[in-house]
Amino acid sequence: MLPCEVFSLRRTRVTPGRQAAGCIFPPFRGRRPTGKLDAMSRGENALIEWLRHRFPANPARVPIGIGDDMASVRLDGTLLQITTDMLLDGVHFDTRRHIYELIGRKAIACSLSDCAAMACRPRVATVSLALHDGMSMEDVKRLYEGMASVAGEFDCAIVGGDTTSWPGKLAIDVAMLAEPMSPRGPIRRSDGRVGDGIYVSGPLGGSVAGKHLTFTPRLELASRVVLDPALHAMMDLSDGLSMDLHRMCAASRCGAELSAEAMEEVISPAARAMSQEDGISAMEHALHDGEDFELLVTGGEGLRAEELGLTRIGRLTTPSREGQPTICLCDRQGRFSYVEPRGYEHFR
Numbered sequence: 513m514l515p516c517e518v519f520s521l522r523r524t525r526v527t528p529g530r531q532a533a534g535c536i537f538p539p540f541r542g543r544r545p546t547g548k549l550d551a552m553s554r555g556e557n558a559l560i561e562w563l564r565h566r567f568p569a570n571p572a573r574v575p576i577g578i579g580d581d582m583a584s585v586r587l588d589g590t591l592l593q594i595t596t597d598m599l600l601d602g603v604h605f606d607t608r609r610h611i612y613e614l615i616g617r618k619a620i621a622c623s624l625s626d627c628a629a630m631a632c633r634p635r636v637a638t639v640s641l642a643l644h645d646g647m648s649m650e651d652v653k654r655l656y657e658g659m660a661s662v663a664g665e666f667d668c669a670i671v672g673g674d675t676t677s678w679p680g681k682l683a684i685d686v687a688m689l690a691e692p693m694s695p696r697g698p699i700r701r702s703d704g705r706v707g708d709g710i711y712v713s714g715p716l717g718g719s720v721a722g723k724h725l726t727f728t729p730r731l732e733l734a735s736r737v738v739l740d741p742a743l744h745a746m747m748d749l750s751d752g753l754s755m756d757l758h759r760m761c762a763a764s765r766c767g768a769e770l771s772a773e774a775m776e777e778v779i780s781p782a783a784r785a786m787s788q789e790d791g792i793s794a795m796e797h798a799l800h801d802g803e804d805f806e807l808l809v810t811g812g813e814g815l816r817a818e819e820l821g822l823t824r825i826g827r828l829t830t831p832s833r834e835g836q837p838t839i840c841l842c843d844r845q846g847r848f849s850y851v852e853p854r855g856y857e858h859f860r
Contacts, residue, residue, distance in 0.1 A: 572586070573586055580747075581629040582630050595626040596623070597626070598683065601682040604724075615658060615684075616684075617662045618725050619658075620659045622750070623687075624668065625730065634667070635668065635690055636689050638672045642682065643677040643678075666729065693735050694738045701763045704745035705810070708812060709812075710827055711824050712807065712809070715781070716780060716806065717794065717804070718783035718797055724802075730807045737807070742813070745764055746807060746809050749806045750804075751802045754853050755853045757808060761839065768838075770839065774824060775798060777823060780797075
C-alpha cells in the first residue's frame, strides 16, 4: 500500500444514470458568489482541503501532493506520477444500461485523462474490483477486455490489482503510474498567470448522452501542448467547467473572465439537444455538466492555440479583494454575470 502522503484525490463527476442535468445542478443565477469553499463544511472539496493540511507533502520526496490531477513522487532521483480513480455502479456508470466493455474502458480512460491533464505518459496500472455476486465469469472478462482495449491503445500495461465480491454494486478502483512527457516535468493547475488565455480542447456539456463512456483521453494533444513554451497551466475537465476552472483559479490565485460568445462555440450538440428536452439552457450544460474529459489550458499570448486545436474561451484575471477566485461570464454588450462553481460533488 502506498504511503498516504503520495495519494492524490480525484474530483467528482456527473451521475450518468440521471437523464436530465436539471436533476443534478440547480438553476443558473447571476448573483455574485463568495468564491469560498468552506473547509469546515461537508463535501469532497472541503475534505480534500482538510487532507492537504492534515497530510502535508515533504517536497523533497513528494513535489506534488494532494490536490492536483496526479501526485508526484521522487524515487532515487526519478520522478514518478501517481493517480487513482474509483468508479461506482449507479454513479459513474449503470450496469442496467451500459455494457461491461464500455464500463471497463471508462475505468481506465479516467486515469489516462489524469495523465493527459499533467502531460504525463502512462506506464502501468493496477485494477481492484468489488464484484457483484451476481456477475458471471464472462461478465468479468468482458469488463477486463474493455480495460485492455484502451490501455493497449496508450501502451499502458495492467500489472495487477485485487478482486473481491459482495452483494452490493460493482465498484472499480484503478491506480496508474506515469512519467512526465517532457523535461519541464508535470504541468500543474497552479501555474496560471493573470492575463493568460483560457482554452479548451473540445465541446462541453451533455456527456451523459454517451461521451462519458466513449471519450478519448487527450494524451496525444497533451504531448504536443507540453512542447509549447507559452503553456502555463493545465488540467482535465472531469467535474464541469465551472467547478474545475474554479479549482484552477484557486490554485493559481487568479480569477477568470469567460466570453459568452466564445462559450457558444464550444457548446456540444448533445448539450443543445438536452436543453430542448429539460428546459435548462445549453450554456448551463456547458458550464456545469461533468465528465467532458477535455483539457483546460492556460497560456501566454504566444500559445499556438489554433495549430494545437484549442479554442480560447476567456482569460485569467486578478482575484477579488477577498483573495478568492471569481468567475464571470461577459456577453457581447460587456455585461457581466457571476458563475458559481456548481459541478457535481460527492459527499454533500
